[in-house]
Amino acid sequence: MSATAQEHNAGHAPEHTKRDFLKLVAASGAAIGVGAIAWPLIDSLNPSSDVLALSSAEYEIGSIPAGQGITVVWRGKPVFVRHRTPDEIKTAEGVKVADLIDPATDESRVKAGHEQWLVVVGICTHLGCIPLGNKTTDARGDFGGYFCPCHGSQYDVSGRVRHGPAPLNLPVPPYAFLTDTRIKIG
Amino acid sequence: MVGLHKSEFKNPVINWIDTRLPLFTMMSKEYGVFPTPKNFNYFWNFGALAMVNLVIMIVTGIVLAMNYDPNTGNAFESVERIMRDVNYGWLLRYVHANGASMFFIVVYIHIFRGLYYGSYKKPRELLWMIGVVILLLMMATGFMGYVLPWGQMSYWGATVITNLFSAIPVVGDSIVTLLWGGFSVDNPTLNRFFSLHYLLPFVIVGVVFLHIVALHITGSNNPLGIEPKDKQDTLPFHPYYTIKDSVGICVYLMVFAVLVFFAPGFFGDPANWTPANPLVTPAAIVPEWYFLPFYAILRAVPDKLGGVLMMFGAIAVLFVLPWLDTSPVRSAKFRPIYRLLFWVLIVCCFVLGAVGAHHPEGIWVILGRVCTAYYFLHFLVLLPLLGKFEKTLPLPESISQAVLPAAAE
Structure with a gap:
Protein backbone atom coordinates (compact mmCIF):
# COMPACT_ATOMS: atom_id res chain seq x y z
CA MET A 1 0.00 0.00 0.00
CA SER A 2 2.69 2.44 0.97
CA ALA A 3 4.74 1.52 -2.07
CA THR A 4 1.79 2.30 -4.33
CA ALA A 5 1.22 5.65 -2.70
CA GLN A 6 4.87 6.63 -3.06
CA GLU A 7 5.00 5.61 -6.73
CA HIS A 8 1.89 7.63 -7.33
CA ASN A 9 3.48 10.69 -5.73
CA ALA A 10 6.74 10.17 -7.62
CA GLY A 11 4.91 10.18 -10.94
CA HIS A 12 3.46 13.63 -10.30
CA ALA A 13 6.32 15.09 -8.30
CA PRO A 14 6.41 18.64 -9.74
CA GLU A 15 2.74 19.37 -9.01
CA HIS A 16 1.35 20.41 -5.67
CA THR A 17 -0.90 17.61 -4.56
CA LYS A 18 -3.82 17.51 -2.19
CA ARG A 19 -1.54 15.48 0.09
CA ASP A 20 0.92 18.42 0.29
CA PHE A 21 -1.93 20.70 1.30
CA LEU A 22 -3.12 18.29 3.98
CA LYS A 23 0.39 17.93 5.37
CA LEU A 24 0.79 21.71 5.50
CA VAL A 25 -2.55 22.22 7.26
CA ALA A 26 -1.88 19.42 9.75
CA ALA A 27 1.63 20.67 10.56
CA SER A 28 0.41 24.28 10.95
CA GLY A 29 -2.41 23.14 13.21
CA ALA A 30 0.03 21.25 15.41
CA ALA A 31 2.48 24.18 15.47
CA ILE A 32 -0.26 26.66 16.45
CA GLY A 33 -1.48 24.29 19.14
CA VAL A 34 1.97 23.80 20.63
CA GLY A 35 2.58 27.57 20.52
CA ALA A 36 -0.72 28.29 22.25
CA ILE A 37 0.23 25.88 25.02
CA ALA A 38 3.83 27.08 25.23
CA TRP A 39 2.83 30.70 25.91
CA PRO A 40 1.08 30.10 29.28
CA LEU A 41 4.08 28.02 30.37
CA ILE A 42 6.53 30.80 29.48
CA ASP A 43 4.32 33.63 30.75
CA SER A 44 3.97 31.90 34.12
CA LEU A 45 7.68 32.66 34.62
CA ASN A 46 7.04 36.43 34.29
CA PRO A 47 6.38 38.46 37.48
CA SER A 48 3.07 37.43 39.00
CA SER A 49 0.32 39.83 40.08
CA ASP A 50 1.46 39.87 43.71
CA VAL A 51 5.02 40.73 42.64
CA LEU A 52 3.76 43.51 40.34
CA ALA A 53 1.58 44.82 43.18
CA LEU A 54 4.78 45.60 45.10
CA SER A 55 6.14 47.77 42.29
CA SER A 56 5.33 51.08 43.95
CA ALA A 57 6.05 52.21 47.49
CA GLU A 58 5.89 55.43 49.53
CA TYR A 59 8.64 56.82 51.72
CA GLU A 60 8.87 59.65 54.31
CA ILE A 61 12.13 61.55 53.67
CA GLY A 62 11.80 64.68 55.82
CA SER A 63 14.19 63.47 58.52
CA ILE A 64 17.22 63.16 56.24
CA PRO A 65 19.77 65.89 57.10
CA ALA A 66 21.36 67.87 54.29
CA GLY A 67 24.51 66.23 52.96
CA GLN A 68 23.36 62.72 53.74
CA GLY A 69 21.22 60.06 52.09
CA ILE A 70 19.32 56.91 52.89
CA THR A 71 18.80 53.66 51.04
CA VAL A 72 15.24 52.43 50.56
CA VAL A 73 14.17 49.17 48.93
CA TRP A 74 12.02 49.28 45.82
CA ARG A 75 11.28 46.08 43.81
CA GLY A 76 14.02 44.37 45.80
CA LYS A 77 16.58 46.97 44.65
CA PRO A 78 18.33 49.66 46.71
CA VAL A 79 17.30 53.22 45.89
CA PHE A 80 19.40 56.13 47.15
CA VAL A 81 17.50 59.19 48.39
CA ARG A 82 20.00 62.00 49.03
CA HIS A 83 19.44 65.40 50.57
CA ARG A 84 21.88 67.64 48.69
CA THR A 85 23.42 70.78 50.15
CA PRO A 86 23.15 74.10 48.20
CA ASP A 87 26.90 73.83 47.39
CA GLU A 88 26.45 70.35 45.96
CA ILE A 89 23.50 71.48 43.83
CA LYS A 90 25.53 74.37 42.45
CA THR A 91 28.49 72.10 41.62
CA ALA A 92 26.21 69.59 39.92
CA GLU A 93 24.49 72.25 37.85
CA GLY A 94 27.80 73.82 36.82
CA VAL A 95 29.30 70.74 35.19
CA LYS A 96 29.84 71.00 31.42
CA VAL A 97 27.46 68.39 30.00
CA ALA A 98 29.59 67.75 26.93
CA ASP A 99 32.48 66.51 29.10
CA LEU A 100 30.42 63.75 30.71
CA ILE A 101 30.73 60.03 29.94
CA ASP A 102 26.91 59.76 29.76
CA PRO A 103 25.80 63.35 29.09
CA ALA A 104 22.81 64.56 31.13
CA THR A 105 21.96 67.87 32.81
CA ASP A 106 21.36 67.98 36.55
CA GLU A 107 17.84 69.37 35.87
CA SER A 108 16.93 66.25 33.92
CA ARG A 109 17.76 64.09 36.96
CA VAL A 110 15.78 65.87 39.68
CA LYS A 111 12.24 67.23 40.02
CA ALA A 112 11.81 70.99 39.48
CA GLY A 113 11.24 72.70 42.83
CA HIS A 114 12.81 69.78 44.65
CA GLU A 115 16.40 70.20 43.48
CA GLN A 116 17.76 69.30 46.92
CA TRP A 117 16.52 65.71 46.50
CA LEU A 118 18.33 63.16 44.36
CA VAL A 119 16.61 59.81 43.87
CA VAL A 120 18.59 57.18 41.94
CA VAL A 121 18.74 53.39 41.78
CA GLY A 122 21.81 52.51 43.83
CA ILE A 123 23.24 49.86 41.57
CA CYS A 124 26.51 50.48 39.78
CA THR A 125 25.96 50.34 36.02
CA HIS A 126 29.21 48.42 35.64
CA LEU A 127 28.50 45.01 37.24
CA GLY A 128 25.76 45.57 39.80
CA CYS A 129 27.54 46.39 43.08
CA ILE A 130 26.11 48.96 45.48
CA PRO A 131 28.24 52.17 45.55
CA LEU A 132 29.15 53.95 48.81
CA GLY A 133 28.38 57.60 49.57
CA ASN A 134 25.12 58.02 51.47
CA LYS A 135 26.92 58.74 54.74
CA THR A 136 29.28 61.69 55.04
CA THR A 137 31.92 59.29 56.37
CA ASP A 138 31.67 57.03 53.30
CA ALA A 139 34.19 57.16 50.50
CA ARG A 140 32.51 59.41 47.91
CA GLY A 141 35.21 59.56 45.24
CA ASP A 142 36.71 62.68 43.65
CA PHE A 143 33.31 64.09 42.66
CA GLY A 144 31.59 64.01 46.04
CA GLY A 145 28.83 61.65 44.98
CA TYR A 146 29.23 57.91 45.07
CA PHE A 147 32.16 55.53 44.89
CA CYS A 148 31.82 51.90 43.89
CA PRO A 149 34.13 49.70 46.00
CA CYS A 150 34.11 46.83 43.49
CA HIS A 151 35.94 48.41 40.52
CA GLY A 152 36.36 52.04 41.45
CA SER A 153 33.64 53.72 39.39
CA GLN A 154 32.80 57.24 40.59
CA TYR A 155 29.55 59.20 40.40
CA ASP A 156 28.87 62.86 41.18
CA VAL A 157 26.11 64.29 43.42
CA SER A 158 23.74 64.03 40.47
CA GLY A 159 24.42 60.28 40.21
CA ARG A 160 26.20 60.80 36.86
CA VAL A 161 29.18 58.58 36.14
CA ARG A 162 32.41 60.61 36.09
CA HIS A 163 35.04 57.92 36.18
CA GLY A 164 34.86 54.43 34.62
CA PRO A 165 34.61 51.54 34.22
CA ALA A 166 30.85 52.12 34.65
CA PRO A 167 29.39 53.21 31.29
CA LEU A 168 26.14 54.89 32.34
CA ASN A 169 24.67 57.21 34.99
CA LEU A 170 22.80 55.73 37.94
CA PRO A 171 19.23 55.43 36.61
CA VAL A 172 16.49 57.65 38.03
CA PRO A 173 13.44 55.54 38.93
CA PRO A 174 9.93 56.83 38.20
CA TYR A 175 8.87 58.76 41.30
CA ALA A 176 6.75 61.70 42.41
CA PHE A 177 6.49 64.02 45.42
CA LEU A 178 3.20 63.45 47.25
CA THR A 179 4.08 66.25 49.71
CA ASP A 180 7.35 68.14 50.20
CA THR A 181 8.69 65.33 52.41
CA ARG A 182 6.89 62.26 51.06
CA ILE A 183 7.74 60.47 47.82
CA LYS A 184 6.19 57.59 45.93
CA ILE A 185 8.60 55.47 43.90
CA GLY A 186 7.24 53.37 41.02
CA MET B 1 36.90 2.12 12.50
CA VAL B 2 35.22 -1.15 13.49
CA GLY B 3 32.91 0.57 15.96
CA LEU B 4 31.40 3.11 13.57
CA HIS B 5 27.84 2.65 12.41
CA LYS B 6 27.24 2.46 8.68
CA SER B 7 24.57 5.07 8.18
CA GLU B 8 22.25 5.11 5.17
CA PHE B 9 21.14 8.71 5.58
CA LYS B 10 21.93 10.97 2.58
CA ASN B 11 22.09 14.30 4.42
CA PRO B 12 25.81 14.76 5.28
CA VAL B 13 25.18 16.28 8.73
CA ILE B 14 22.69 13.59 9.76
CA ASN B 15 24.99 10.96 8.28
CA TRP B 16 27.98 12.32 10.26
CA ILE B 17 26.04 12.21 13.55
CA ASP B 18 24.37 8.89 12.76
CA THR B 19 27.71 7.26 12.00
CA ARG B 20 28.93 8.11 15.48
CA LEU B 21 25.65 7.94 17.40
CA PRO B 22 23.02 6.03 15.40
CA LEU B 23 20.02 7.81 16.91
CA PHE B 24 18.49 8.52 13.52
CA THR B 25 18.81 4.88 12.47
CA MET B 26 17.27 3.81 15.76
CA MET B 27 14.31 6.20 15.48
CA SER B 28 13.71 5.15 11.91
CA LYS B 29 13.90 1.47 12.86
CA GLU B 30 11.71 1.74 15.96
CA TYR B 31 9.21 4.42 14.91
CA GLY B 32 9.56 4.74 11.14
CA VAL B 33 9.58 1.39 9.43
CA PHE B 34 8.82 -0.62 12.61
CA PRO B 35 6.54 -3.48 11.45
CA THR B 36 3.26 -3.17 13.34
CA PRO B 37 0.22 -5.49 13.07
CA LYS B 38 -2.14 -3.99 10.52
CA ASN B 39 -5.34 -4.71 12.46
CA PHE B 40 -5.03 -2.39 15.49
CA ASN B 41 -8.25 -0.85 16.74
CA TYR B 42 -8.42 2.44 18.63
CA PHE B 43 -7.72 0.73 21.96
CA TRP B 44 -4.09 0.53 20.80
CA ASN B 45 -3.91 4.35 21.03
CA PHE B 46 -3.74 4.40 24.77
CA GLY B 47 -0.05 3.63 25.17
CA ALA B 48 0.83 6.69 23.08
CA LEU B 49 -1.79 8.72 24.97
CA ALA B 50 -0.24 7.72 28.29
CA MET B 51 3.15 8.86 26.96
CA VAL B 52 1.71 12.24 25.95
CA ASN B 53 0.01 12.53 29.33
CA LEU B 54 3.26 11.81 31.17
CA VAL B 55 4.99 14.59 29.24
CA ILE B 56 2.14 17.03 30.00
CA MET B 57 2.37 16.17 33.73
CA ILE B 58 6.13 16.65 33.86
CA VAL B 59 6.11 19.96 31.94
CA THR B 60 3.27 21.52 33.96
CA GLY B 61 4.69 20.04 37.18
CA ILE B 62 8.11 21.61 36.70
CA VAL B 63 6.56 25.06 36.24
CA LEU B 64 4.20 24.59 39.21
CA ALA B 65 7.12 23.55 41.43
CA MET B 66 8.70 26.95 40.71
CA ASN B 67 5.81 28.58 42.56
CA TYR B 68 5.00 25.96 45.20
CA ASP B 69 6.29 26.13 48.78
CA PRO B 70 6.51 22.73 50.55
CA ASN B 71 6.16 24.13 54.05
CA THR B 72 3.07 23.39 56.15
CA GLY B 73 2.73 27.09 56.94
CA ASN B 74 2.85 28.22 53.31
CA ALA B 75 1.81 25.27 51.13
CA PHE B 76 -1.93 26.03 50.99
CA GLU B 77 -1.36 29.77 50.43
CA SER B 78 1.26 29.13 47.76
CA VAL B 79 -1.27 27.01 45.85
CA GLY B 99 -4.07 15.54 34.05
CA ALA B 100 -3.71 13.08 36.93
CA SER B 101 -7.30 11.94 36.38
CA MET B 102 -6.79 11.77 32.61
CA PHE B 103 -3.61 9.75 33.19
CA PHE B 104 -5.44 7.14 35.24
CA ILE B 105 -8.36 7.00 32.79
CA VAL B 106 -5.92 6.41 29.94
CA VAL B 107 -3.84 3.88 31.86
CA TYR B 108 -6.84 1.93 33.18
CA ILE B 109 -8.19 1.62 29.62
CA HIS B 110 -4.68 0.58 28.51
CA ILE B 111 -4.62 -2.12 31.23
CA PHE B 112 -8.11 -3.45 30.52
CA ARG B 113 -7.27 -3.56 26.81
CA GLY B 114 -4.35 -5.78 27.79
CA LEU B 115 -6.66 -7.96 29.87
CA TYR B 116 -9.24 -8.31 27.07
CA TYR B 117 -6.81 -9.13 24.30
CA GLY B 118 -4.43 -11.24 26.42
CA SER B 119 -1.48 -8.88 25.91
CA TYR B 120 0.19 -10.23 29.08
CA LYS B 121 0.70 -13.73 27.69
CA LYS B 122 3.92 -15.30 26.51
CA PRO B 123 6.20 -13.79 25.28
CA ARG B 124 4.97 -10.47 26.75
CA GLU B 125 4.96 -11.42 30.46
CA LEU B 126 7.84 -9.12 31.41
CA LEU B 127 6.41 -6.27 29.33
CA TRP B 128 3.20 -6.64 31.35
CA MET B 129 5.01 -6.81 34.69
CA ILE B 130 6.99 -3.67 33.91
CA GLY B 131 3.62 -2.07 33.18
CA VAL B 132 2.36 -3.06 36.65
CA VAL B 133 5.48 -1.42 38.13
CA ILE B 134 4.56 1.76 36.25
CA LEU B 135 1.04 1.57 37.70
CA LEU B 136 2.45 1.27 41.23
CA LEU B 137 4.80 4.23 40.65
CA MET B 138 1.89 6.25 39.27
CA MET B 139 -0.21 5.49 42.33
CA ALA B 140 2.58 6.56 44.68
CA THR B 141 3.18 9.74 42.65
CA GLY B 142 -0.55 10.55 42.44
CA PHE B 143 -1.03 10.02 46.16
CA MET B 144 1.91 12.24 47.14
CA GLY B 145 0.90 14.91 44.63
CA TYR B 146 -2.56 15.04 46.20
CA VAL B 147 -0.96 15.75 49.59
CA LEU B 148 0.95 18.81 48.36
CA PRO B 149 -1.90 21.42 48.33
CA TRP B 150 -2.18 20.71 52.08
CA GLY B 151 -5.96 20.91 52.25
CA GLN B 152 -8.08 18.81 54.58
CA MET B 153 -8.29 15.85 52.15
CA SER B 154 -4.55 16.10 51.49
CA TYR B 155 -3.75 15.93 55.17
CA TRP B 156 -6.18 13.19 56.16
CA GLY B 157 -5.50 11.17 53.03
CA ALA B 158 -1.81 11.27 53.93
CA THR B 159 -2.61 10.25 57.50
CA VAL B 160 -4.82 7.32 56.49
CA ILE B 161 -2.56 5.98 53.75
CA THR B 162 0.65 6.19 55.78
CA ASN B 163 -1.16 4.51 58.69
CA LEU B 164 -1.77 1.51 56.42
CA PHE B 165 1.79 0.51 57.21
CA SER B 166 1.04 0.42 60.93
CA ALA B 167 -0.86 -2.81 60.19
CA ILE B 168 2.47 -4.59 59.69
CA PRO B 169 3.11 -6.70 62.84
CA VAL B 170 5.92 -5.70 65.23
CA VAL B 171 7.69 -3.04 63.10
CA GLY B 172 4.57 -1.28 61.77
CA ASP B 173 4.66 1.71 64.10
CA SER B 174 8.38 2.28 63.58
CA ILE B 175 7.86 2.23 59.82
CA VAL B 176 5.11 4.83 60.09
CA THR B 177 7.32 7.07 62.22
CA LEU B 178 10.04 6.66 59.60
CA LEU B 179 7.63 7.63 56.79
CA TRP B 180 6.44 10.69 58.69
CA GLY B 181 9.83 11.84 59.96
CA GLY B 182 8.04 12.56 63.23
CA PHE B 183 5.04 11.49 65.26
CA SER B 184 2.32 12.78 62.98
CA VAL B 185 1.98 13.95 59.38
CA ASP B 186 3.78 17.28 59.55
CA ASN B 187 6.35 19.51 57.89
CA PRO B 188 9.01 16.77 57.41
CA THR B 189 6.36 14.57 55.78
CA LEU B 190 5.31 17.32 53.38
CA ASN B 191 8.95 18.09 52.48
CA ARG B 192 9.78 14.48 51.63
CA PHE B 193 6.53 13.99 49.73
CA PHE B 194 7.37 17.00 47.57
CA SER B 195 10.86 15.67 46.94
CA LEU B 196 9.55 12.23 45.98
CA HIS B 197 6.67 13.64 43.95
CA TYR B 198 9.28 15.45 41.84
CA LEU B 199 11.56 12.40 41.61
CA LEU B 200 9.13 9.58 40.82
CA PRO B 201 7.87 10.90 37.45
CA PHE B 202 11.43 10.67 36.16
CA VAL B 203 11.67 7.13 37.52
CA ILE B 204 8.45 6.48 35.59
CA VAL B 205 10.12 7.86 32.44
CA GLY B 206 12.93 5.33 32.95
CA VAL B 207 10.57 2.41 33.49
CA VAL B 208 8.43 3.51 30.52
CA PHE B 209 11.61 3.34 28.44
CA LEU B 210 12.10 -0.29 29.54
CA HIS B 211 8.41 -0.95 28.82
CA ILE B 212 8.88 0.33 25.26
CA VAL B 213 12.16 -1.54 24.73
CA ALA B 214 10.45 -4.76 25.85
CA LEU B 215 7.53 -3.96 23.54
CA HIS B 216 9.82 -3.50 20.57
CA ILE B 217 11.50 -6.85 21.27
CA THR B 218 8.26 -8.85 21.32
CA GLY B 219 6.32 -6.59 18.99
CA SER B 220 2.76 -5.48 19.70
CA ASN B 221 -0.13 -7.80 20.39
CA ASN B 222 -3.24 -7.13 18.28
CA PRO B 223 -7.02 -7.59 18.48
CA LEU B 224 -6.78 -11.12 17.07
CA GLY B 225 -4.07 -12.15 19.52
CA ILE B 226 -2.13 -14.09 16.86
CA GLU B 227 1.44 -13.23 15.88
CA PRO B 228 2.03 -11.57 12.48
CA LYS B 229 3.51 -14.14 10.11
CA ASP B 230 4.92 -12.06 7.29
CA LYS B 231 4.91 -8.61 5.67
CA GLN B 232 1.28 -9.14 4.65
CA ASP B 233 0.27 -8.85 8.29
CA THR B 234 2.10 -5.65 9.22
CA LEU B 235 2.34 -1.99 8.27
CA PRO B 236 5.22 0.42 8.89
CA PHE B 237 4.58 2.39 12.09
CA HIS B 238 4.96 5.64 10.16
CA PRO B 239 2.77 6.99 8.66
CA TYR B 240 0.03 4.49 9.42
CA TYR B 241 0.09 4.46 13.22
CA THR B 242 1.57 7.92 13.76
CA ILE B 243 -1.57 9.16 12.00
CA LYS B 244 -3.91 6.82 13.87
CA ASP B 245 -2.33 7.89 17.17
CA SER B 246 -2.68 11.55 16.16
CA VAL B 247 -6.43 11.10 15.69
CA GLY B 248 -6.61 9.58 19.17
CA ILE B 249 -4.53 12.41 20.62
CA CYS B 250 -6.90 15.00 19.14
CA VAL B 251 -9.92 13.30 20.76
CA TYR B 252 -8.02 12.90 24.02
CA LEU B 253 -7.04 16.59 24.06
CA MET B 254 -10.66 17.59 23.41
CA VAL B 255 -11.88 15.57 26.41
CA PHE B 256 -9.00 16.97 28.48
CA ALA B 257 -9.84 20.54 27.43
CA VAL B 258 -13.54 20.13 28.29
CA LEU B 259 -12.52 18.92 31.74
CA VAL B 260 -10.00 21.74 32.33
CA PHE B 261 -12.09 24.61 30.98
CA PHE B 262 -15.65 23.62 31.84
CA ALA B 263 -15.45 21.27 34.84
CA PRO B 264 -12.05 21.74 36.48
CA GLY B 265 -13.39 20.63 39.87
CA PHE B 266 -15.26 17.59 38.55
CA PHE B 267 -12.85 15.04 40.01
CA GLY B 268 -11.82 17.17 42.98
CA ASP B 269 -13.17 17.15 46.53
CA PRO B 270 -14.47 20.49 47.88
CA ALA B 271 -13.06 19.59 51.31
CA ASN B 272 -9.57 20.17 49.91
CA TRP B 273 -10.30 23.91 49.62
CA THR B 274 -10.12 24.00 53.42
CA PRO B 275 -6.57 24.29 54.79
CA ALA B 276 -5.28 21.21 56.60
CA ASN B 277 -6.30 21.00 60.24
CA PRO B 278 -4.57 18.26 62.25
CA LEU B 279 -7.26 18.46 64.97
CA VAL B 280 -10.41 17.92 62.88
CA THR B 281 -11.11 15.04 60.50
CA PRO B 282 -13.62 15.89 57.72
CA ALA B 283 -17.00 14.16 57.96
CA ALA B 284 -16.32 11.97 54.93
CA ILE B 285 -12.82 10.89 53.92
CA VAL B 286 -12.70 9.82 50.29
CA PRO B 287 -9.56 9.18 48.24
CA GLU B 288 -9.23 10.35 44.65
CA TRP B 289 -11.54 8.41 42.31
CA TYR B 290 -8.72 6.33 40.86
CA PHE B 291 -8.07 4.75 44.26
CA LEU B 292 -11.72 4.07 45.13
CA PRO B 293 -11.85 0.37 44.10
CA PHE B 294 -8.72 -0.34 46.15
CA TYR B 295 -10.12 1.66 49.05
CA ALA B 296 -13.30 -0.46 48.87
CA ILE B 297 -11.23 -3.66 49.04
CA LEU B 298 -9.38 -2.26 52.08
CA ARG B 299 -12.65 -1.64 53.88
CA ALA B 300 -14.30 -4.88 52.79
CA VAL B 301 -12.14 -6.85 55.21
CA PRO B 302 -13.05 -6.36 58.89
CA ASP B 303 -9.43 -6.84 59.96
CA LYS B 304 -6.69 -4.21 59.83
CA LEU B 305 -3.84 -6.34 58.50
CA GLY B 306 -6.19 -8.44 56.35
CA GLY B 307 -7.60 -5.36 54.63
CA VAL B 308 -4.18 -3.93 53.88
CA LEU B 309 -2.93 -7.26 52.51
CA MET B 310 -5.99 -7.67 50.29
CA MET B 311 -5.57 -4.15 48.94
CA PHE B 312 -1.93 -4.69 47.99
CA GLY B 313 -2.88 -8.20 46.85
CA ALA B 314 -5.26 -6.70 44.29
CA ILE B 315 -2.20 -5.31 42.48
CA ALA B 316 0.13 -8.20 43.31
CA VAL B 317 -2.26 -10.58 41.56
CA LEU B 318 -1.64 -8.66 38.33
CA PHE B 319 2.09 -9.42 38.59
CA VAL B 320 1.46 -13.16 38.38
CA LEU B 321 -1.43 -12.91 35.93
CA PRO B 322 0.64 -14.30 33.01
CA TRP B 323 0.90 -17.58 34.92
CA LEU B 324 -2.62 -17.57 36.37
CA ASP B 325 -4.22 -17.43 32.93
CA THR B 326 -3.42 -20.86 31.52
CA SER B 327 -5.29 -20.53 28.22
CA PRO B 328 -3.05 -20.58 25.14
CA VAL B 329 -5.50 -18.30 23.28
CA ARG B 330 -4.88 -14.60 23.83
CA SER B 331 -7.78 -12.57 22.49
CA ALA B 332 -11.16 -12.67 24.26
CA LYS B 333 -12.59 -12.62 20.74
CA PHE B 334 -12.01 -16.38 20.61
CA ARG B 335 -12.77 -17.11 24.27
CA PRO B 336 -16.57 -16.89 24.78
CA ILE B 337 -16.54 -17.63 28.51
CA TYR B 338 -13.53 -15.44 29.28
CA ARG B 339 -15.17 -12.62 27.36
CA LEU B 340 -18.21 -12.88 29.63
CA LEU B 341 -16.05 -13.01 32.77
CA PHE B 342 -14.09 -9.99 31.56
CA TRP B 343 -17.25 -7.89 31.50
CA VAL B 344 -18.27 -9.22 34.91
CA LEU B 345 -14.86 -8.11 36.19
CA ILE B 346 -15.37 -4.64 34.67
CA VAL B 347 -18.77 -4.32 36.39
CA CYS B 348 -17.17 -5.60 39.60
CA CYS B 349 -14.47 -2.88 39.44
CA PHE B 350 -17.04 -0.13 38.84
CA VAL B 351 -19.17 -1.39 41.76
CA LEU B 352 -16.07 -1.41 43.95
CA GLY B 353 -15.44 2.18 42.88
CA ALA B 354 -18.98 3.14 43.94
CA VAL B 355 -18.56 1.25 47.22
CA GLY B 356 -15.34 3.17 47.91
CA ALA B 357 -17.17 6.47 47.48
CA HIS B 358 -19.89 5.65 50.02
CA HIS B 359 -19.94 5.29 53.78
CA PRO B 360 -19.41 1.63 54.71
CA GLU B 361 -22.92 0.86 55.87
CA GLY B 362 -25.96 -1.13 54.70
CA ILE B 363 -25.89 -2.50 51.17
CA TRP B 364 -22.46 -1.02 50.47
CA VAL B 365 -20.78 -3.35 52.94
CA ILE B 366 -22.30 -6.42 51.32
CA LEU B 367 -21.58 -5.19 47.77
CA GLY B 368 -18.02 -4.41 48.77
CA ARG B 369 -17.43 -7.89 50.15
CA VAL B 370 -19.08 -9.71 47.25
CA CYS B 371 -17.12 -7.76 44.65
CA THR B 372 -13.85 -8.08 46.54
CA ALA B 373 -14.38 -11.83 46.73
CA TYR B 374 -15.23 -11.96 43.03
CA TYR B 375 -12.18 -9.90 42.05
CA PHE B 376 -9.85 -12.47 43.62
CA LEU B 377 -12.01 -15.38 42.48
CA HIS B 378 -11.66 -14.14 38.89
CA PHE B 379 -7.87 -14.09 38.96
CA LEU B 380 -7.04 -16.90 41.36
CA VAL B 381 -9.68 -19.53 40.55
CA LEU B 382 -11.63 -18.83 37.36
CA LEU B 383 -8.70 -17.94 35.10
CA PRO B 384 -6.59 -21.03 35.96
CA LEU B 385 -9.61 -23.33 35.51
CA LEU B 386 -10.82 -21.64 32.34
CA GLY B 387 -7.61 -22.52 30.51
CA LYS B 388 -8.43 -26.20 31.03
CA PHE B 389 -12.17 -26.28 30.39
CA GLU B 390 -13.04 -23.44 28.02
CA LYS B 391 -13.77 -24.42 24.44
CA THR B 392 -12.17 -21.65 22.36
CA LEU B 393 -13.22 -20.64 18.86
CA PRO B 394 -10.95 -21.50 15.92
CA LEU B 395 -8.17 -18.94 15.35
CA PRO B 396 -7.71 -17.42 11.88
CA GLU B 397 -4.66 -18.56 9.93
CA SER B 398 -3.17 -15.10 9.71
CA ILE B 399 -3.99 -11.47 10.38
CA SER B 400 -4.38 -10.60 6.73
CA GLN B 401 -6.58 -13.63 6.10
CA ALA B 402 -8.85 -12.48 8.94
CA VAL B 403 -9.04 -8.81 7.99
CA LEU B 404 -9.01 -9.25 4.20
CA PRO B 405 -10.93 -12.50 3.59
CA ALA B 406 -11.53 -11.63 -0.05
CA ALA B 407 -7.86 -11.11 -0.81
CA ALA B 408 -6.96 -14.44 0.75
CA GLU B 409 -9.16 -16.41 -1.62
Missing part, protein backbone atom coordinates in the same frame (compact mmCIF):
# COMPACT_ATOMS: atom_id res chain seq x y z
CA GLU B 80 -3.84 29.81 46.20
CA ARG B 81 -1.21 32.23 44.93
CA ILE B 82 -0.69 29.98 41.90
CA MET B 83 -4.45 30.07 41.28
CA ARG B 84 -4.82 33.84 41.66
CA ASP B 85 -1.54 35.67 41.08
CA VAL B 86 0.76 33.61 38.88
CA ASN B 87 0.24 34.25 35.17
CA TYR B 88 -1.87 31.35 33.82
CA GLY B 89 -1.28 29.61 37.17
CA TRP B 90 -4.93 28.51 37.27
CA LEU B 91 -4.51 26.87 33.88
CA LEU B 92 -1.28 25.10 34.77
CA ARG B 93 -2.67 23.79 38.05
CA TYR B 94 -5.96 22.62 36.54
CA VAL B 95 -4.11 20.92 33.68
CA HIS B 96 -1.86 19.19 36.21
CA ALA B 97 -4.66 18.18 38.63
CA ASN B 98 -7.03 16.99 35.90
